[in-house]
Amino acid sequence: MSQQDFMSDRRQFIKAAGAVSALGALAAPRVFAQAGSDHVLQLALIGAGGRGTGAADDALSASPYPIKLVAMADLFQHKLDGSYAALSEKFGSQPDKMDVPPDRRFVGFDAYKKAMDALRPGDIAIFASPLAFRWVHFQYAIERGLHVFMEKPIVADGPTAKKMFELANQADAKNLKCGVGLMVRHCRGRQELFKRIQDGQIGDIVTMRAYRMHGPVATCFSNRKPQGQDELSWQIERFHSFIWASGGLFSDFYIHQIDETSWMKNAWPVKAQALGGRHYRGDAVDQNFDVYAVEYTYEDGSKLFFDGRTMTGCRNDMSSVVHGSKGSAIVSTSGHAPGRVRIFKGQRQERKDMTWAYPQPEENPYQLEWKDLIEAIVHDQPYNEVPRGVEASVVTSMGRMAAHTGQEITYDEMLNCPHEMAPGVADFQIGGPAPLTPDADGKYPIPEPGVLTDQAQLPLPDEVVGAVDLVVVVHVAVGVVGGRLAHVQDQDVLVVEIDVPVAVEVGVDEYLQRAPVVGRPGLQVGHAGRAAAVEVRFGEAGVHVVPVAGPDQVIAALHGVVQLGVAGQVGEHKAEGAPRRAVAGGELAHRCAGGEDAEGIDPLAVQRVAPRARHRIGERDEQLVRRERGAE
Numbered sequence: 001m002s003q004q005d006f007m008s009d010r011r012q013f014i015k016a017a018g019a020v021s022a023l024g025a026l027a028a029p030r031v032f033a034q035a036g037s038d039h040v041l042q043l044a045l046i047g048a049g050g051r052g053t054g055a056a057d058d059a060l061s062a063s064p065y066p067i068k069l070v071a072m073a074d075l076f077q078h079k080l081d082g083s084y085a086a087l088s089e090k091f092g093s094q095p096d097k098m099d100v101p102p103d104r105r106f107v108g109f110d111a112y113k114k115a116m117d118a119l120r121p122g123d124i125a126i127f128a129s130p131l132a133f134r135w136v137h138f139q140y141a142i143e144r145g146l147h148v149f150m151e152k153p154i155v156a157d158g159p160t161a162k163k164m165f166e167l168a169n170q171a172d173a174k175n176l177k178c179g180v181g182l183m184v185r186h187c188r189g190r191q192e193l194f195k196r197i198q199d200g201q202i203g204d205i206v207t208m209r210a211y212r213m214h215g216p217v218a219t220c221f222s223n224r225k226p227q228g229q230d231e232l233s234w235q236i237e238r239f240h241s242f243i244w245a246s247g248g249l250f251s252d253f254y255i256h257q258i259d260e261t262s263w264m265k266n267a268w269p270v271k272a273q274a275l276g277g278r279h280y281r282g283d284a285v286d287q288n289f290d291v292y293a294v295e296y297t298y299e300d301g302s303k304l305f306f307d308g309r310t311m312t313g314c315r316n317d318m319s320s321v322v323h324g325s326k327g328s329a330i331v332s333t334s335g336h337a338p339g340r341v342r343i344f345k346g347q348r349q350e351r352k353d354m355t356w357a358y359p360q361p362e363e364n365p366y367q368l369e370w371k372d373l374i375e376a377i378v379h380d381q382p383y384n385e386v387p388r389g390v391e392a393s394v395v396t397s398m399g400r401m402a403a404h405t406g407q408e409i410t411y412d413e414m415l416n417c418p419h420e421m422a423p424g425v426a427d428f429q430i431g432g433p434a435p436l437t438p439d440a441d442g443k444y445p446i447p448e449p450g451v452l453t454d455q456a457q458l459p460l461p462d463e464v465v466g467a468v469d470l471v472v473v474v475h476v477a478v479g480v481v482g483g484r485l486a487h488v489q490d491q492d493v494l495v496v497e498i499d500v501p502v503a504v505e506v507g508v509d510e511y512l513q514r515a516p517v518v519g520r521p522g523l524q525v526g527h528a529g530r531a532a533a534v535e536v537r538f539g540e541a542g543v544h545v546v547p548v549a550g551p552d553q554v555i556a557a558l559h560g561v562v563q564l565g566v567a568g569q570v571g572e573h574k575a576e577g578a579p580r581r582a583v584a585g586g587e588l589a590h591r592c593a594g595g596e597d598a599e600g601i602d603p604l605a606v607q608r609v610a611p612r613a614r615h616r617i618g619e620r621d622e623q624l625v626r627r628e629r630g631a632e
Helices: 003-027 030-035 050-062 077-091 111-117 131-144 158-173 188-198 231-237 248-265 365-378 386-405 411-416 500-506 508-514 551-567 586-593 616-628
Strands: 041-046 067-074 105-107 124-127 147-150 178-180 205-214 271-277 291-297 303-310 317-324 328-332 342-344 354-357 470-476 493-498 531-537 543-547 582-584
Touching: 041 050, 041 111, 050 067, 050 077, 050 124, 050 365, 067 077, 067 111, 077 105, 105 111, 111 131, 124 131, 124 365, 131 147, 131 158, 147 365, 158 386, 158 411, 178 365, 178 386, 188 248, 188 328, 205 248, 248 291, 248 303, 248 317, 248 328, 248 386, 271 386, 291 386, 386 411
Parallel strands: 041 067, 041 124, 067 105, 124 147, 147 178, 205 303, 543 582
Antiparallel strands: 205 317, 271 291, 291 303, 317 328, 328 342, 342 354, 470 493, 470 531, 531 543
């Protein structure tokens, strides 16, 4: 569903909702009428942290229809216990609101299934676990015929975004109602402000400003993992600290300001460039920056400037402002609620220039989003916020990626990038391997703008080598110095995955000429006109660096290393724990660059370089290769 269609449907629904509600049970669709006057919607909470507990509270407090919490699930017993205690304190004396005995309180990676199995088709599942698990839970809810409320953000990468778009279509096909926790969209004051802006009261939007600046909250900053604690469980519990689990603090915290301003614009930005940095945080091991500054550009050239800061002792600000050709408007004054939206005839947002303000006090948007969802369920109104939630998440990820790489990132690049942050999430098990492994000091990779300059080069988790026969990294405008790749500064890196048997079958030259470049849709090896080095990896065996000059020598070099791969010579020398080896210059470089047959060259008869002795660029590309094989 497009944003325009959604807003049209939303306006019509809001107009009708009051009249429908006044009719009460008499206006309920047949499915509810047949259920009897004592019918109650049942809830299952999956993800019993602070936000999940708050969502359950809002549902039980705000629902215009009888509703009861009957099941709870979390990976951690202490979180489940804390959430149950908090909800019981408020609703425990109301059995018509909450009835969750011990046998319906579940713990573990499969707890989400058990909680949803306690529901009937047509009941509601709340998803408030880290976003990495969102599609897994959503898929099962659709299978079970459940309506869903899911917290934002809902994706952090392109493949998962496409998966969620498809699941949203499946939910529509089964007439399931789906809410997404971008509650500002349900604020009645902001809805009125949106209408006034679209009616032209401030003219054409030229610039927007949004801020989220405050001290550390939730789990965004983390120190070293305590000894003896399971790595995977610890990363999930500290999910705001890890990009794979949450999109980092950028995605989890900043999506609201980015979404609400884009809503007022009635469009999504098409590209972003950004700054970001990490400051004095001592022994912190998380992957987040402390400060972000993003310039989003829309199709018509207008801008959104977003500033985020997570730092103590500094000025706090959680506001957003829209500037038009005839005036300006405040979308958020200080935080999400109350919005206290206002319109001004000038650009300074001064009281004397105010022309309209939404009456106070306002209803709580955290509860309004539940009223809207449940009324859509009871009265069978079209209701699916997932497509819009995915778009908001992709736009947010676009800004995050721009800051983390120091590059301009477009919406299409973000959506179509093939990297999936947590490809094995559906199979996680207690005590199993974590997507990210710390170094000897207990620290995790962090983004390095200008050094890690591509989506493919963001900090990557460890993984088992996949089925790809050969991964080639083409370094553009890079030299080979002293047997190592020279430092890359603001240059491109192209990554090519080569299936050796297929290359041999169709012809190596033809295959390589057309080989797609991972992470760069539409780009091919033959376009690497300024390439100066080709780095080749065969599984875990080693690293081979070949100096080249231009696309013809790139193809020739790749032709040679494919033959080397067919011969299987590198694979013969794999040994667990063996140091990685680099080849620079020498017989392989000269013969491959010249297009000669590489067969018979012993990869071990060259210079050996220990992993940590290699230049930083080599360490980066080890991460790049692991990531291009399917994990971050």
